[in-house]
Amino acid sequence: MRSDSGLFKGLNPTVTIASKVLVIGFVIFCAVLAEKAGAIFQDVSTTVLDNAKWFYLSLVSAVLAFLLYLMVSRFGHIRLGQDGERPEFSFLSWVSMLFSGGMGIGLIFWSVAEPMWHYADNPFTEGMSDAAAGMAMRLTFFHWGLHPWAMFIIVALALAYFSYRKGLPLTLRSILYPFIGERIYGPIGHTVDILTVAITAFGVSQSLGLGVIQMNSGLNNVFGVSNGIGVQLAMIAVITLFAIASVMSGVGRGIRRLSEWNMLLSVVIVAIVLAIGPTRYILNTLLQSTGDYADNLIGMSLWSDANADSGWQNWWTAFYWPWWMTWAPFVGMFIARISRGRTIRELIGGALLVPTLVTFVWMAVFGGSALFEEQQARQAHEQAVAEGAVAADAEFAGGAVLQATQEDTTLALFTLFDALDPGTLGSLLSILAVLLLATYFITSADSGTLVLCTLDSVGSPEPPQPIRVIWGLVIGCIAGALLYAGGLKTIQTASIIAGLPIAVFILVMTLSLYRTLRREPMAAAMLPPQARPADADLDHHSGQDLNTSAGDSRDTREPVLEA
Structure with missing residues (x-):
């Protein structure tokens, strides 16, 4: 299955060629016929969400419950490797890479914007009220908490178990071995890996495109750099070169060091905002929202808007779940790659709970600061109405942060920094955020490239160097081409459709893992x-x-x- 000589030495020619043809063909279709493709995918994705919402909601919740059971059960002590094997990376390095590979760019992009959208409108409370502020944080915690990480971890756990414990290749095809045996090395296995490669390439490229757009907005806000496609393409080119250099150096050097840098810079930014922002309000928000999340976890997990069927959930929760599923093969394989030697309990506990708690802190600091600014603006408006300075029937349209979010989501974070300190410190925070976006861009690109190369090389932990360069360039070119042609939204919509077969695969994966774990001698x-x-x-x-x-x-x- 893996070629031993020639142009494809160390690679699976079938997966390598077919995946690139599929990816490039699809990108050309989305770029050339972006409007038509977007309309088709929008119709299909709407149909999928309308009819399969119950399946997405129940599956994600069931997987989370299954992982929590494994963590505290007799299976928890099973090591993902030989019995005496120890982890390759320290706990701090491991957590840093988890966070960088999982949600880096997305957290920066949505940490202010999502609470603002929920504060303005949600199906549970009146918009722009005290109750709406609390609900905004509860919903944000829910969408970025345990459930998305459960999707990543079930893939990571299954891959690590079948590969490091059972000696199978570190690819998605191995998960099917208990059901189809040696046929994983045939057409069925090739198809699984080809589709995984394609979905991973699309997801990484779109994330990079969105990250560059926000970086451009930050540079425009601080330095007046023009906000346009030329600058964004140049940024993609430069950062892609850095990403290739990082992935060439391997996980133990480039990715690990950049991930540790990401965590350090994230801590610095959080500390500054916590110090200059509404500290008391942020800490109270973190404590209250965490309790609110825990208290309502089961209800939120199973709420399907059955009676009102307002469509809100299709825009948010039922949109997020398949979206996280399309990221699960990529993030899950990366987590598996860095988790050899850990026990099942360590993997689930560390990768499920620690990143979730870090995410809560991040969201509380930035989302809480934004909500405080909005609450202050609303109170000022009410005071002005009471004093007669504003007409009694004048509606509150939101403060500066909310209005910026509704105008352009990429401006939300930088508008918050200006609101916290319109002087030097606010500009410094914007610069640091752009720098953090760039390093998260690099770690997302090189971890995604490593996963693609691993799939092409039939699970090799150290894929050939030439294929790393090729995939690094391809990822950068896809992001640039879609950005230029306006096809990012098309890829996003198509990814939601791809979530359905991945959801089925995750269900099969869960059954396969449990079936094999029950026969595990150590358990x-x-x-x-x-x-x-x-x-x-x-x-x-x-x-x-x-x-x-x-x-x-x-x-x-x-x-x-x-x-």
């Missing part, structure tokens, strides 16, 4: 003898073939199957 050893599975070999290491009989005593450090 069975914790059961009473009468409750142990008949095919669980408690005398041998657990890294053996999925089909190995109890009498097979071969060295379990060897791969189960050779590609």
Whole structure:
């Protein structure tokens, strides 16, 4: 399956060629016929959300419950590798890479904008009120909390388990082994990997495009740099070169160091905003919103707007869930790549809880600051009405941050910085945010490139260097082409459609993982003898073939199957 010589040495020619043809063909279609493609995908995505919303909501909640069960169950101590193996990266480096690969650019983009949209309008409270402020944070926490990370972790856990524990390739095809066996190396496996490559390429490219647009807005806000396609394409070119250099140096050097830098710079920005912003309000918001989130978690998870069917959920929750699913193969594989040697309990606990708590702090600091500014503006408006300075029937249209958000989402964060300090410190925060966007851009691009190369090379943790350069250039070119042709929205809509087959695959993945874990010797050893599975070999290491009989005593450090 992997070529040993020639142009495709170290690669799977079928996946390498077919995936690039599919990706490039689709990009050309979206770029040339952006309006027509957008209309088609919009109609299909609306139909999918209208009819499959219940499936998305129930699946994501079920996966989260399953992961929490695994974390506290007898399966939690199973190591994702050989029994004596230890993690490759320190906990701090690991968490930094989790955060950078998972939500970096998105958090910066939406940390102010999403609370503002929910504050202005949501189906539960009156807009721009005290209740709306609390609801805005609850909904933001919900959309960026445990549920998206559950999608990433189920993929990461299944990949790490079947690859590092069972010796199968680090690709999505391996998850199907308990059901189809050796046929994962045939057309079925190729199809799974090709589709994974295509979806990953689209998702990464779109994220990079959105990140560059926000960076351009920040530079325009601080330095007056023109806000246009020429500047954005130049930024993509420069940052793509940095991303290629990073991915060439490998996970242990480039990606790890940049991720640690991202965390350090994020802490600096959060500390400054916490210091100059409404500190007491932010801390109270963090505490209250976390409790509010925990108290309403089950209800929010299963709420489907069955009676009103207002459409709000299709714009937000039912839109987010398939969107996170399209990111799950990419982020999940990256998490699996950096998690070898950790136990199931460590992976779930660390990757589910720690990034979620960090996200809550981030959202509370920036979203809370924005809400405080809006609350102050609303109170000033009410005071002006009471004093007769403003007509009694004059409606409050929102403060500066809300109005900027409604005008252009990319301006929300920078408008907040200007509101907190219109002088030097506000400009400094904007510069630091642009710099953070750039480094998150690089880590997203190089981690995405690494995943694409890993799929092309049949799960090799160290793919050939030439394919890293090729995919790095391709990702940059796709982002630039879609930005130039206005096709980013088309790709976003198409990704929602892609969420449906991925959702089905995640369901199969969950069943496959649970089925195999139940036969895991290390887990069975914790059961009473009468409750142990008949095919669980408690005398041998657990890294053996999925089909190995109890009498097979071969060295379990060897791969189960050779590609």
